[in-house]
Amino acid sequence: MRDVTRGVSPPGRRTFLKQTGALGAAAAVCAPLSACSVGPASTIDPGSGAGGANRTLTAVIGYGNDGSWDPTQTASAFSTAANNHIYEGLLDTDPISRRPYPALATRLPADPDATTWRFTLRAGATFHDGEPVTADDVVFVFDRILDPKTQTLAKGFFASWLEDVRRIDARTVELVLKFPFPEGLSRLTLAKIMPRHVFGRPGGWDDAIRGKAIGSGPYRQTAHHPKSHTTFEAYAAYNGPRRPAFKKMNWLTIVDAAPRVARISGAGAGAQISDNIPYANIGQLQSSGLTVGGGAGMNNLFLMFNTRHRPFDDVRVRQALHYAIDTEKIVEVALKGHGKPSTSFLDEANPAYRRARTVYDHDPDRAKALLKEAGVSGLEIDLLAVNVSWIVDCLPTVKSSWDAIGVRTTLSPQETTAVFTKLDQKQDYQVVAAASNPNQFGLDPDLILRYNYGPDNLWMGYTRWATDPVARQLFKDMDRATQEPDPERKKTMIQEYVDVVAEQAVLYPVVHNELMTAWNGSLLAGIRAQPYPGINVLQAKWA
Numbered sequence: 001m002r003d004v005t006r007g008v009s010p011p012g013r014r015t016f017l018k019q020t021g022a023l024g025a026a027a028a029v030c031a032p033l034s035a036c037s038v039g040p041a042s043t044i045d046p047g048s049g050a051g052g053a054n055r056t057l058t059a060v061i062g063y064g065n066d067g068s069w070d071p072t073q074t075a076s077a078f079s080t081a082a083n084n085h086i087y088e089g090l091l092d093t094d095p096i097s098r099r100p101y102p103a104l105a106t107r108l109p110a111d112p113d114a115t116t117w118r119f120t121l122r123a124g125a126t127f128h129d130g131e132p133v134t135a136d137d138v139v140f141v142f143d144r145i146l147d148p149k150t151q152t153l154a155k156g157f158f159a160s161w162l163e164d165v166r167r168i169d170a171r172t173v174e175l176v177l178k179f180p181f182p183e184g185l186s187r188l189t190l191a192k193i194m195p196r197h198v199f200g201r202p203g204g205w206d207d208a209i210r211g212k213a214i215g216s217g218p219y220r221q222t223a224h225h226p227k228s229h230t231t232f233e234a235y236a237a238y239n240g241p242r243r244p245a246f247k248k249m250n251w252l253t254i255v256d257a258a259p260r261v262a263r264i265s266g267a268g269a270g271a272q273i274s275d276n277i278p279y280a281n282i283g284q285l286q287s288s289g290l291t292v293g294g295g296a297g298m299n300n301l302f303l304m305f306n307t308r309h310r311p312f313d314d315v316r317v318r319q320a321l322h323y324a325i326d327t328e329k330i331v332e333v334a335l336k337g338h339g340k341p342s343t344s345f346l347d348e349a350n351p352a353y354r355r356a357r358t359v360y361d362h363d364p365d366r367a368k369a370l371l372k373e374a375g376v377s378g379l380e381i382d383l384l385a386v387n388v389s390w391i392v393d394c395l396p397t398v399k400s401s402w403d404a405i406g407v408r409t410t411l412s413p414q415e416t417t418a419v420f421t422k423l424d425q426k427q428d429y430q431v432v433a434a435a436s437n438p439n440q441f442g443l444d445p446d447l448i449l450r451y452n453y454g455p456d457n458l459w460m461g462y463t464r465w466a467t468d469p470v471a472r473q474l475f476k477d478m479d480r481a482t483q484e485p486d487p488e489r490k491k492t493m494i495q496e497y498v499d500v501v502a503e504q505a506v507l508y509p510v511v512h513n514e515l516m517t518a519w520n521g522s523l524l525a526g527i528r529a530q531p532y533p534g535i536n537v538l539q540a541k542w543a
Helices: 013-020 077-086 135-146 184-190 204-210 257-264 279-287 315-324 327-334 364-373 389-404 416-424 445-453 458-463 469-483 487-504
Strands: 056-061 091-093 100-102 116-120 162-169 172-177 219-225 229-234 248-253 291-305 339-341 380-386 408-414 431-436 507-519
Touching (some): 056 257, 077 219, 077 248, 091 184, 100 184, 135 162, 135 172, 257 279, 279 291, 279 507, 291 389, 291 458, 315 389, 315 487, 327 339, 327 389, 327 507, 380 389, 380 416, 389 431, 389 507, 416 431, 445 458, 445 469, 445 487, 487 507
Parallel strands (some): 056 248, 380 408, 380 431
Antiparallel strands (some): 091 100, 162 172, 219 229, 229 248, 291 431, 339 507
């Protein structure tokens, strides 16, 4: 048995880099790929001059491409979206419904409730270097994920229910489960199958972190230029279920809102699709003939407290700061109506949603009373925040709300890499405001909660809360819910421990918002706006 609750040391700098994809790797990635460019993304648009069916699809992604590209580790929006086009799992999931379908495997298991699942690999499947995909490659990836000595992000999605993965023959593998867990089928997309002969070499996983990507999917990576763009082309030998419709793709990374909007709008628009569209620009883009679609889901602004920094070890102080925030004003002013105040850790569209017992409606009087009860006065907060554009728009309301209850607040928005470098280096902090969206991994609430509240994961290390007695009981309750076979009982158990998460407010959403995608509908067909960062064009084509 591999015990996911086994104690591990807090993540170091390398682990953080691998796990979140938050740190840059511009200098090191050039060697295994083509030569790196150094110009800004706005000046680089290779291949866009071609016309007709051979034209290059140019996309703008509002997140950095310089994080980790290791599929077992990354939470980077850019690389996660890109990896969904480069790699395959045994099963993959539809980007909207999240229903699983056979990818490298030839079919779904006949009995999802069985404790062994046997999969046969697709005949003729090859990696982008021409080598065949084998059972050994599948075992190679799952061995890394389940290795008790290796702390990966993917481990939190698998180790609680998956015992082992075995090679039966060159094209057959068997997954052995600890107990029936049908939800695991949709999670298999998170175990992207990687070539052992490439990434099993010394330094192979470091190459993956820095941007080397060789999969069996419909698109192969042709160049990677951190902080600028990444290019792809259709893999001619791909014989899987979702054939590539674009001969070439160029994904630009443009984090700042204004140049991102400029790149997709106006007479000189060089891109056909962009995610992370600012709410203030929706009307402008629609009036220019673009289609703008939204997806509401788990995307949220959250507050994370350092529970080792007094007075944030006191739950009353954490609650007070949540009650103080005028969330309706955030929705109205910053989100232009494209969001809702959080009424649970889960968003309202999640099938397991239930309004939490503790809901932080705007109540400054209650906030003041809680601070007084905790014996706290004259509190000053330096709010460390990521500089994601919509988060920055929300921060002034947070500050004015806290100032109004006598908490003197200083806003410190910084690049995401800078914020998480400080956290990884275990520098002291008080409160962090950042964006999160576990929906990029899936919709099942067990997965979502384990992403943020797994006992050994990154976030619990940052909050310094994992050893708290309430936390330890929470982790036990999570394990019991995971193993519960009855779906309705499991749902109730999850809702009960979500109430604990709400009450404790250690890492908790302030608002859930809608993510917007814009595209040229006269050129592109089959685009579906997704409620999490990035794009998926596996079912899109030229109009």
